[in-house]
Amino acid sequence: MTVRDFISIPAGNLWRMKLRTILTVAGIVIAIAAFVSMVSFGTGTQENVDKQFNELGLLTTMQVFPQHRPNEPQSFGEPKLDLTALSRFERIPGVLLVYPYDPFVVHVRIGDTTLESRAQSLSHAAMQTKLFSQIRAGKIFEGDSSRSALISGELLKNAGIDNAESVIGKQLIVSMQVSTIDSALRHLLVDKGESIIDRVRRIQLDSLLNDDNYLRTTLRTEANEAVRRFVSGFLNARRTVSDTLTICGVVESERMGRMRMEPVIIPFKTGERFTTSGFSGNPADLFTAMSSGNLFQSADDRSGKSFSQVTINFDPHVFYATIKDSIEAQGFRTFSFAAEFDQIQKAFVYLDLALGAVGLLALLTASLGIVNTMAMSLLERKREIGIFKSLGADESEIRLLFLAESGTIGLIGSSFGIISGWIITRIVTIIAHIYMRRQGIPEVELFSLPIWLVLVALAVGTGVAVLAGLYPASRAARVDPVEALRND
């Protein structure tokens, strides 16, 4: 028998039994369409994540944190995440850029709207990394001393502005309430017209030396008074630092997991006006300064300033673990998306497998239809098989003819199933895009139908059909020609 015979004879049989063939093929079409659309969804989601990782350069970015957790006190001897540490990081081979995350609370005024927000200052080099590449309107600032700022889409939304282009070139007034240790110290010495000398004079020295009870009471009272004066001076003697900048761009998003981006981004040098003016007035900042030993440091002296987070950009050709190990060896915690990426990839494999399994279940059900069709065909064609055998067909040829028939059902079903699956994904995508547009969510492709999925669907559909045909084919091969040709 030639290959053409193995195609034409089964095709002829299927064509003869059109209705039965169509119904059997329909089962495979539905199953493969379900398989393709489900796996296509998993693949599409994975591609979206991969795309975002790559577009934002997350795989070449690492976050560094102090050893202690944000809500834990700094432990004794723990290395500080300060400028000295940053310069050590810069010297690690493969590290391209190091910049700290140093946010501060501000009030911003856009047009007639004033909002409380958070800001950070970033260098022009940092702004040129992929992380900040998603600009909705305008562009990033020209240099570190530029008199411009970037704002986030979220801030714009809070200000009630829909059109990002409309704010480009507009004024942005940034102001900040700062407290200084100097005013706190001044209040410590003189508060409400009473100096610390006046208080000392009121203390009875004899009683202090001879009366333990007096000593304890006096020390506690004076210590409390000193802290009150200091904190009162810190919190109540604030001054306003403000600057008027031009909005040069609107960035897409504020926050991507641990990759923090504040709603207002100011050029590094321009931002020093805010970052070196003093404490933001937030009591938490005061405690941070106290615990890090920087409380009485001069405000414009950044050498002792420590950061809660530092971002490192590294060469894509360098293995992330090398840099991670080097930084962790210095006593810091790190977070790298590259490390998470492997886990995410694994999760997607499991997701694809789970989605594919649902489709395969449908395919297994459809395969029962093939078994039924082929078994019926066997019963109807026993005499034909007997004739073939009397003409010299051997068992393997009969088996192959039946397998070719079930395989053809699978191949046709898979082909139409892939097309149907693709049509389903297109329809769902159109509906989803309409919904996303209405919700103001950026449109993303939910499904992906790569060539490997087409080939896998074809192979799985045809393979399952061939497997389903194995039993009827083997029975057909064993048909006794004498029995089949006997006169009824």
Add this chain to the structure above:
Amino acid sequence: MTSEPWLRAVDLCRFYKRGPQTVHALAGVTLDVGRGEFLGIVGASGSGKSTLLNLLAGLDTPTSGFVQIGDRRLSVMSRKELSRYRACQVGMIFQSFNLIAHYTALQNVETALVFNDVPQKERRTAALAILGQLGLADRVSHRPADLSGGEQQRVAVARAIVKKPSILFADEPTGNLDYENSMQIAELLRQLNHSGLTVVMVTHNLEMANAYSHRIARMQYGKMTGDDEGMPQKGPRT
């Protein structure tokens, strides 16, 4: 009987299990067929004629005994070799024609060459030629249901001989035909035998067997009961 037997059946037995009973379809049949011979096997229904024919054609395997073609026993052949034997050396025609109902006359004849490694184009040429020779040129695209019984059997003969077999087994070839068509088919078999084809015909029609075969083997209850000379003047032996 020819001087040198070509197809031999030696002490052939074929038993079937039918529930608790064992049916002795053939009980020790020995038979020789010479090359170019026209052998008629006659016997009543159930005498084992068709069983013997199936064993000689390699469609069935004996319970004991053996069939030998030339110097090869069928019993030592693999399934593949047996298929090749049926595909290349054996032609078969049946009482009920056994044509494939949904194939045309041409397709039915072509099918005989499918398992014979004959290229597709040559199949059609050979099938058309043989159908033409048998007077069925205008019936090639007809399905069996559209043909008369005689035409159907001629298509079956065409299918049997298109592959140029060494031996033709005919199992009651005229059993379903009227007298006129029966004579035509019998005459056709005689002509084929004249052209050198060995023919083994099973029939219960003793008169026809006498008229067309060189030799007649009689069967009863699964055994050979006699071996008579037929009418040698009607066909040459080789």
